[in-house]
Amino acid sequence: MTPSAMPTETAADPKAPLPRQIPYIIGNEACERFSFYGMRNILVEFLAGSVLLAALPLIDRQGHAKDIFHTFVIGVYFFPLLGGWLSDRYFGKYNTVLWFSLIYCAGHACLALFEDNRNGFFTGLFLIALGSGGIKPLVVSFVGDQFDQTNKHRARVVFDAFYWIINFGSFFASLLMPLVLKNWGPAWAFGIPGVLMFIATVIFWAGRRQYVNVPPSGPDPNSFLSVVRTALRTGSPGPGTVIAGLGIAAAVLMMVLWVSGAGIWPEGWGFVITACLALGTLIGTVGWGASLQLERARGLHPDESIDGVRAVLRILIVFALVTPFWSLFDQKASTWVLQGGEMVMPTFSALPDGIAAFLRGWFASPSQMQALNPLFVMMLIPFNNIVLYPALRRFGFNPTPLKRMAWGIAFSAVAWVIAGWIQLELDSGAQLSIGWQTWPYVLLTFGEVLVSATALEFAYSQAPHAMKGVIMAFWYLTSTFGGLWVLLTNNTVRDPAVIGWIQAQGWSENAFLMFFFAVFAMVAAAAFALYARTYPMQDNYRKV
Numbered sequence: 001m002t003p004s005a006m007p008t009e010t011a012a013d014p015k016a017p018l019p020r021q022i023p024y025i026i027g028n029e030a031c032e033r034f035s036f037y038g039m040r041n042i043l044v045e046f047l048a049g050s051v052l053l054a055a056l057p058l059i060d061r062q063g064h065a066k067d068i069f070h071t072f073v074i075g076v077y078f079f080p081l082l083g084g085w086l087s088d089r090y091f092g093k094y095n096t097v098l099w100f101s102l103i104y105c106a107g108h109a110c111l112a113l114f115e116d117n118r119n120g121f122f123t124g125l126f127l128i129a130l131g132s133g134g135i136k137p138l139v140v141s142f143v144g145d146q147f148d149q150t151n152k153h154r155a156r157v158v159f160d161a162f163y164w165i166i167n168f169g170s171f172f173a174s175l176l177m178p179l180v181l182k183n184w185g186p187a188w189a190f191g192i193p194g195v196l197m198f199i200a201t202v203i204f205w206a207g208r209r210q211y212v213n214v215p216p217s218g219p220d221p222n223s224f225l226s227v228v229r230t231a232l233r234t235g236s237p238g239p240g241t242v243i244a245g246l247g248i249a250a251a252v253l254m255m256v257l258w259v260s261g262a263g264i265w266p267e268g269w270g271f272v273i274t275a276c277l278a279l280g281t282l283i284g285t286v287g288w289g290a291s292l293q294l295e296r297a298r299g300l301h302p303d304e305s306i307d308g309v310r311a312v313l314r315i316l317i318v319f320a321l322v323t324p325f326w327s328l329f330d331q332k333a334s335t336w337v338l339q340g341g342e343m344v345m346p347t348f349s350a351l352p353d354g355i356a357a358f359l360r361g362w363f364a365s366p367s368q369m370q371a372l373n374p375l376f377v378m379m380l381i382p383f384n385n386i387v388l389y390p391a392l393r394r395f396g397f398n399p400t401p402l403k404r405m406a407w408g409i410a411f412s413a414v415a416w417v418i419a420g421w422i423q424l425e426l427d428s429g430a431q432l433s434i435g436w437q438t439w440p441y442v443l444l445t446f447g448e449v450l451v452s453a454t455a456l457e458f459a460y461s462q463a464p465h466a467m468k469g470v471i472m473a474f475w476y477l478t479s480t481f482g483g484l485w486v487l488l489t490n491n492t493v494r495d496p497a498v499i500g501w502i503q504a505q506g507w508s509e510n511a512f513l514m515f516f517f518a519v520f521a522m523v524a525a526a527a528f529a530l531y532a533r534t535y536p537m538q539d540n541y542r543k544v
Helices: 022-040 043-048 058-078 080-113 118-135 139-145 152-184 186-206 224-233 239-260 271-297 303-333 335-340 353-362 366-394 401-427 434-462 465-493 496-504 509-534
Strands: none
Touching: 022 080, 022 118, 022 139, 022 152, 022 186, 043 058, 043 152, 043 335, 043 366, 058 080, 058 118, 058 271, 058 303, 058 335, 058 465, 080 118, 080 139, 080 186, 080 465, 139 152, 152 186, 152 366, 224 239, 224 271, 224 303, 239 271, 271 303, 271 465, 303 335, 303 366, 303 401, 303 434, 303 465, 303 509, 335 366, 335 401, 335 434, 335 509, 366 434, 401 434, 401 509, 434 465, 465 496, 465 509, 496 509
């Protein structure tokens, strides 16, 4: 291209307004987040006492309620792979979001209509996981598509609004939906979030004539998978090819053993556990194999694609060490809710009778403690950025992204140590106020802020622009594998021999699990810190 034909960059206009279509997307996000957290945060409390699990012995219902919840979470964070692929290859973001939103609405309807029907209710959970997961990777990037060079400086305002709306919706959903469940029943408690999701879909559809729709990109010959495939297939089979081949064979064998019902495959490891183990085996072995032979793809793909794949493979090790954090974090909506059910709800007796009665009416469910998480998030992120990090730098400690993430995992472990202490007190017959759970929530949320927000900042700085979509897909999978660790642990603890050993130590199953996950996270934090010391930092921020 001659210099005269080169495109010129349009200067930003300081007075450029926000695109007119942005309010539609913001309104959609506000309603969708309320609908998702509204149903998610009451799910375990509902299941543990519902007729859906009435056929189980009373002692087993809570454990099965947790399994259902974490299976649902696994699906929510797996299906972004499907949504992102369909959007990029075939339908574009608008169509994909709209169609998955309709599936989402159908799922909510199933929950509201089939509160006492297992097949109908679990179909609803599957549809919500599919719909929510399908749109998860698209909405934020769809917002970015609405900006150009003239108004790109306004994008940060919108992304900040997204952050506040997500937490705002989660806060009020966590406060209100447990009350609706308690006072009006599950049909209303699941129906109201469904209505909000329908409103979200209508709002999104209403802006259809104003959106900027970037067409799907289609197949990319230099994509992550294309480069990996070339590295493994080019030339004579090397050690990397052998490792990848063994991993593929192992993954297939896992699925075959599960399908066949062979006695050597653990009975409690159902489809979800088996499929996740197979997926993890594929990612680990194929990634390892490709890293050993990546130079074989050089010359067949651009150098930046080769270097980008290498950067992604390094980041995958970081992400793998983060998965134990999610196994702790997501249990605030399952294990901690069930623990809160054993605790004493506040009476507010120190307040005047009228105010105390009013507060008792508004705070009546252990599920409402989850509202502390978004509340603390909204407080801790500005506190960290304005107060904590500058203070640490003044004292000579540089809180790099990897250091923050390691400390975040460690703080989550401490939160679970305190939760374990609370459980020991409850098991001994102590009557503890649910207010004691505030401390684990503070520490876990502090860990979330250090891990979650920092991980995306870190990954975006390490991966070239062309690989950032791949990074987002793998980031969502960290929550999927966090749920896998929970299912595996819970299934193992149910073994009679393991239960007997735990009881011989004088512990309850819940107390043992809490300290187990605390140790699990501490080991992960130590491994993370060791790997961080040798990680070769890159800088792939876009140059001006």
